[in-house]
Amino acid sequence: MVNQKTKVLILGGGFGGIKTALELADKPNVDVTLLSDQTNFRYYPTLYRTATGGRLSASQIPLGEIFKARDIKIVHDTAKTLDRQGRKIIGSSGRTYGYDDLVLALGVVTNYFGIKGLKEYSYGIKSIEDAQELRDHIHKLILDEGKPDLNYVVIGGGPTGVELAGALPTHIKHVMDRHGLHDKKLHIDLVEAAPRLVPRMPKEYSRAVQGRLRRLGIKLYLNQTVQAETTDSLMVSGHPIKSHTVVWTAGVTNHPFFSSNEFSLSEHGKVKVDEYLSAEPNIYVIGDNADTLYSGMAQTALYDAVFMADNLARQAAGKRPRAYRPKKPIYVTPVGPRWAAVLWNKVHLYGWLGWLLRSVADFAGYHDYEPWWTASKHWLAEYETEDSCPTCTGG
Ligand SMILES: Cc1cc2nc3c(=O)[nH]c(=O)nc-3n(C[C@H](O)[C@H](O)[C@H](O)COP(=O)(O)OP(=O)(O)OC[C@H]3O[C@@H](n4cnc5c(N)ncnc54)[C@H](O)[C@@H]3O)c2cc1C
Numbered sequence: 001m002v003n004q005k006t007k008v009l010i011l012g013g014g015f016g017g018i019k020t021a022l023e024l025a026d027k028p029n030v031d032v033t034l035l036s037d038q039t040n041f042r043y044y045p046t047l048y049r050t051a052t053g054g055r056l057s058a059s060q061i062p063l064g065e066i067f068k069a070r071d072i073k074i075v076h077d078t079a080k081t082l083d084r085q086g087r088k089i090i091g092s093s094g095r096t097y098g099y100d101d102l103v104l105a106l107g108v109v110t111n112y113f114g115i116k117g118l119k120e121y122s123y124g125i126k127s128i129e130d131a132q133e134l135r136d137h138i139h140k141l142i143l144d145e146g147k148p149d150l151n152y153v154v155i156g157g158g159p160t161g162v163e164l165a166g167a168l169p170t171h172i173k174h175v176m177d178r179h180g181l182h183d184k185k186l187h188i189d190l191v192e193a194a195p196r197l198v199p200r201m202p203k204e205y206s207r208a209v210q211g212r213l214r215r216l217g218i219k220l221y222l223n224q225t226v227q228a229e230t231t232d233s234l235m236v237s238g239h240p241i242k243s244h245t246v247v248w249t250a251g252v253t254n255h256p257f258f259s260s261n262e263f264s265l266s267e268h269g270k271v272k273v274d275e276y277l278s279a280e281p282n283i284y285v286i287g288d289n290a291d292t293l294y295s296g297m298a299q300t301a302l303y304d305a306v307f308m309a310d311n312l313a314r315q316a317a318g319k320r321p322r323a324y325r326p327k328k329p330i331y332v333t334p335v336g337p338r339w340a341a342v343l344w345n346k347v348h349l350y351g352w353l354g355w356l357l358r359s360v361a362d363f364a365g366y367h368d369y370e371p372w373w374t375a376s377k378h379w380l381a382e383y384e385t386e387d388s389c390p391t392c393t394g395g
Contacts (some may be wrong), residue, residue, distance in 0.1 A: 005031040006316040011079045013038055013258075016105030016301035016308075018285030018369060023309030025070040027055075029316035032071075035089070035097060037078040041369065045298060045362065046382050048163040049211055051079040051131035052171035058381040060128050060391055064368050076293055077104070082261040086101070093097045101312055104257075104285045104384035105301065117229035122155070122248040129255060129387060134247060138172060141244065142179050148172060150187060151232055152242040155226050156250030157192030157199070162209055164216050164247060165190045166335035189243075190219040191236055191249070198341075201331060205341055226250075266291040267383045277308060284308055289296045293326035302368055303327050309392060332358045336351035 006029060010017045013036025021034045040060040048061040061230040063074055077091035082102075089097045110126050123135070123137065124130040142148050152172070154165040161340065169186050176184055190197070191212065197208040197213070198218070211221060227235040234241045252268045263279055264272045270291035271279050279285045286308050294300040304324075311321040315328030333342040340354035349357065362382060367374035 002127060005029055005035055005098045006034050006312070007098060007101065009101070010034045010103045010105065011089065012036060012105035012107060012181055012287075013041060013074075014105060014107050014301070015044075015298045016061070016305045017103070018066060019302050020103055020105065020286070020309050020312075020368065021067070021072050022070070023066075023306055025072050025314060027313040027316070028215035030313060033073040033075060033097060033099075034063075034067075035075045035077055035079060035091070037065065037076070039076055040128070041066060042364070043378070045365065047125050047128070047131045048160065048167050049382060050163065051058075051127065051134045051382055052063075052167040053135065053385045055381040055384045056132070058378055058384075059131065061366075061369065061378060063327040065374065078256060082257075082283075087282070093388075100282065101315075102283045103308055103312075104154045104279075104289055105287045106255040106257055106289055108252040108288045108296075109255055109334055110248070112248065113251055115226055115228060118246075118248055120225070121229045121231055122246045125160060125249055126252075132385065136163070137245065139175060139349075141176055142181065148176055148181065148184055149243060149245045150242055152186070153191060153241055153243045153246045154189070155191045155201070155234075155246065155248050157190060157194065157197035157220075157222070158249065158332075160215065161190060161192070161249040162259065163334055164249065166213060166216060166339075169216050169218070170337055170341075181214065186217070187219065188217065189219045189221060189241060191224050193223070193225050195223050197200065198221070198333065201341075201343060202348075204348060205331075206374035208348075209333060209335055209341050210320055212339055212341075216336045221377060226373075236273070252288075258289065261377070262308070270295060276311060276321050277304060279323050284312075288299060292324070294329055297329045298365070331359055334358050 008030050010020050016205045018041055024030050024032045040062050043059050046058045050056055050387050077093050079089050080092050081090040087099055126382045152168055154161045197209050198206050202326050229246055231299050232244055234243055234246050258271050264369045266272050271285040273285050273290045275277050277284050277286055286304035288296055307324055314321055331343040332340055338355045342349040342354040342360045352373055366378045
């Protein structure tokens with residue numbers, strides 16, 4: 001018997017890809033395969049917490065757990081080549097994956113803009129491995145050498161840099177206290193090329209975030225350009241800052257899959273899509289990869305996924321697709337303990353109430369992918385600490 005179902009192949013097991021697959025799981029006319037190079041879902045919004053002593057389980061969820069009892073085929077491979085004629089994807093394993101409809105949700109990759117030494121010497125915060133490496137490095141300096149670094153430098157005043165810088169003082173002080181280093185003075189610097197932090201937000205939002213960071217003791221270097229990094233220093237606008245701990249959060253670029261497979265890209269390097277998020281016939285692009293108004297946020301990837309799944313199911317059932325309408329996200333930036341800045345349409349909120357809202361949003365974020373009981377488990381893990389060192393764990 002001929003299989004009448006539409007074969008949907010989704011590339012990327014992140015916010016957009018997983019949600020598209022989940023939404024399609026119960027639809028009768030589709031046969032879904034999710035291909036990802038990771039066996040876990042990375043929950044990026046809490047990576048800064050994992051890097052600063054938070055539990056690992058708050059930032060990664062096994063795909064097998066999310067898709068338990070779902071009629072979805074999950075494949076572990078890295079998508080390399082698109083064969084348009086043959087309607088198939090070729091993976092780095094050499095295996096091929098056919099499709100009727102292809103959904104691309106591959107996310108973005110780190111960009112060092114060719115700045116000398118950054119790739120070699122800086123730490124990142126784009127993966128679980130990055131977060132663990134940074135956390136272990138902070139610990140190692142204290143454990144092995146008996147002293148913390150004198151300067152910690154975070155590069156990039158976007159939300160990720162701000163969140164990380166805000167969380168560092170409490171974490172480093174906690175580790176130092178545990179190791180009996182009470183009287184050491186810490187320097188945490190945040191470097192941003194624009195004249196203000198979170199430059200895409202309204203000025204009032206930037207002012208509040210800057211004020212909060214200064215109160216936490218973070219030194220802000222605004223309007224400053226990073227020029228080079230060596231093993232023990234960072235050159236910023238002609239001045240060296242001594243440091244063994246530089247974290248680069250300032251640059252991402254679209255996934256190389258799109259340029260190597262000759263997609264049509266916008267001036268932002270994202271894939272041009274039409275009102276159905278289609279880049280080419282039967283090929284759709286969502287989340288960070290698509291050149292849409294609010295691309296670059298998990299909320300947008302999630303929204304795109306729900307839209308995409310609905311349209312694919314409609315088409316499989318012989319119905320007309322709906323046109324895409326961008327949805328403005330809610331911006332929430334946590335800065336240090338129990339404080340967050342929120343911009344919800346025109347409403348600004350700063351402080352403890354903002355932090356509470358972020359906490360609720362995180363629960364909703366997990367619950368978008370899991371039933372409430374497992375979502376609660378991951379959400380609660382966000383408020384627990386996980387130290388790799390026995391001194392810190394004990395008591
Ligand atoms: C540190 C950090 C904090 C963030 N905080 C927030 C926040 O608080 N709020 C918010 O709204 N947004 C936040 N974001 C942005 C948000 O995470 C992204 O917008 C979102 O992940 C985009 O979803 P996506 O599906 O497009 O890509 P991703 O979620 O990145 O998923 C892409 C997936 O594709 C996989 N993949 C990559 N290459 C291949 C390949 N060749 N073959 C197969 N699979 C592949 C990847 O491993 C990944 O699983 C944050 C991002 C970072 C890095």
